Amino acid sequence: MNIEEFRIALREQENHGPDPDEVWEQVRSRLEQEAGATTSANRNPTRRTWTRPLIVAAAVVLATSAIVFLVQHRDTRAPAAGTPAPVTRTSEPAVTPSAGVAAPWSPVVQSWTKALTGxxxxxxxxxxxxxxxxxxxxxxxxxxxxxxxxxxxxxxxxxxxxxxxxxxxxxxxxxxxxxxxxxxxxxxxxxxxxxxxxxxxxxxxxxxxxxxxxxxxxxxxxxxxxxxxxxxxxxxxxxxxxxxxxxxxxxxxxxxxxAALDRERTNGGEQHTARVAADGSITVSFTGGAPGTGGCASRYTGDVVETDDVVAVLVEEVPRSESEPQTCNALGYPRTVSITPASPLGGRVLIDGVRGYPLQVTTGL
Amino acid sequence: MERGDVDRGGVEFEQFVKDELGGWSRFAGVLCGDRQLAHDVLADTVMAVAARWTEIGPMSHPAAYVRRMIVTTFLADRRKVRRRQTYPTDETRVLDTGVAAGTAAVDTRLMLDRTLRMLPTQQRAAVVLRYYLDLDDETAAEHLGISPSGVRSNISRALVRLRVHPDLTNLEQDL
Missing domain, CATH: 2.40.128 (Lipocalin)
Structure with missing residues (x-):
């Protein structure tokens, strides 16, 4: 890869940025929370006036005490030769939670329907x-x-x-x-x-x-x-x-x-494919866990959501029971799930109902 | 105003953010190399923009200024603590050309992901500013808060590290 190809490859990484809508939702939510806190503080002018000076004063006292303590114990705190110095773990800063993810497929169908209108x-x-x-x-x-x-x-x-x-x-x-x-x-x-x-x-x-x-x-x-x-x-x-x-x-x-409707930006990654049979049934192919009935076998169910514009196929793995192993290495098997929509696909768009990308249809519609 | 002071620029602020958020998201994704980190960096940045909207709104190029804030937030965040992910420290991982999974595009993305993570944050940011945004040394230096020669030096050192990967041996600095 030369520098020119590197530029292009770097530019292709932009598809993996966060969803702007989710970022905005989080910001809006935080702004509203902040507004609530501000309003509450304004209702209590006494607290507002005294809280900050009190915190500053307490911080100054604590810092001064710490300095005095360190100066007084400077020599005694040095570890003996060969003794590992004590490790102080600092608490990790709070990680801002992501905006909540709503029900998996309904926003997908709504987004597609809106985009296809007209x-x-x-x-x-x-x-x-x-x-x-x-x-x-x-x-x-x-x-x-x-x-x-x-x-x-x-x-x-x-x-x-x-x-x-x-x-x-x-x-x-x-x-x-x-x-x-x-x-x-x-x-x-x-x-x-x-x-x-x-x-x-x-x-x-x-x-x-x-x-x-x-x-x-x-x-x-x-x-x-x-x-x-x-x-x-x-x-x-x-x-x-x-x-x-x-x-x-x-x-x-x-x-x-x-691609704009692909909620997880799966563009370029492995995606499910679909085959539509003459009787209207849709078989979705994907890579999943092992078939069969063993403890590490994976079972999948298929569901379908239809509108005038979209047929959304929802493939879900059946959760394991607690008595079964929760982590298995038996992965990478070609699997299929079949569903039959209430009416033929026709000119409607067939999408992955979870992630939102359009499904590749391998044979005749 | 029901939402109090935090509504700040009100409609104007909201429209500005919504108009620009797509471009910022793409930039943050490349800069951070991690969608969740990029999400947090971007959200934190927009919160800071909201707090300073009366100052930023009237600027002649507010979107460009916010991009600088994204870089600053990214650098500050990574300086505090590498908090969200742990990466293997074994340097031989860059030689892992193991099983090719999926398309060539995915392979390239994963390779770039892996190699860019080897870079210290400032070097990574310098590379992104130069090769993604195509900024000149002076502008990149303003974003990073360092001198133009510091930018060249960061990029030079970054390319030396990246060339360790067999697919990137031809990377030459075009300063």
């Missing part, structure tokens, strides 16, 4: 960053250009407002199962603005020169998502470089960012 069917899922870089920045420009992309410092003035000659504003997206639907494309300028806006959200200060995008070309990019569809995308030349940058050419109303 979208055309079948839904187009995109990965977190529908962006690719084709080629490597030349040595002379790579520091500037990489920083400019990451800061969203893009000059779009050469892109114009319309579509390149011969390119229609409507395209068709096809799914492997034969579904298809037409989509309205975002023009090159609007798509590039999406690329800039995504990176500007990072608020990275950049003393770099803006890079100029030009020569838009309509291409296909793999969504990298479970349904494996090819998405229309704009590929832009970068002035002064051979590198091209690509960004999905769909309007925001045409797609949904599946």
């Amino acid at each position: 979208l055309a069917r079948p839904v187009i899922l995109i990965p977190a960053v529908p962006y690719t870089l084709v080629g490597e920045w030349e040595d002379t420009v790579h520091r500037n250009n990489m920083a400019a992309v990451w800061a969203g410092k893009l000059d779009l003035s050469e892109l114009g407002d319309g579509f390149p000659a011969g390119v229609e504003a409507v395209d068709e997206v096809r799914w492997p199962n034969g579904n298809s639907r037409s989509v309205t494309l975002a023009g090159p300028h609007d798509a590039a603005e999406g690329l800039a806006a995504y990176h500007r959200a990072n608020n990275i200060p950049c003393g770099c020169r803006a890079i100029t995008l030009q020569d838009p070309e309509l291409v296909s990019m793999t969504s990298g998502y479970p349904d494996g569809i090819a998405l229309p995308a704009w590929s832009f030349a970068v002035k002064g470089s051979k590198v091209r940058v690509t960004w999905v050419a769909l309007r925001p109303a045409e797609m949904v960012d599946g």
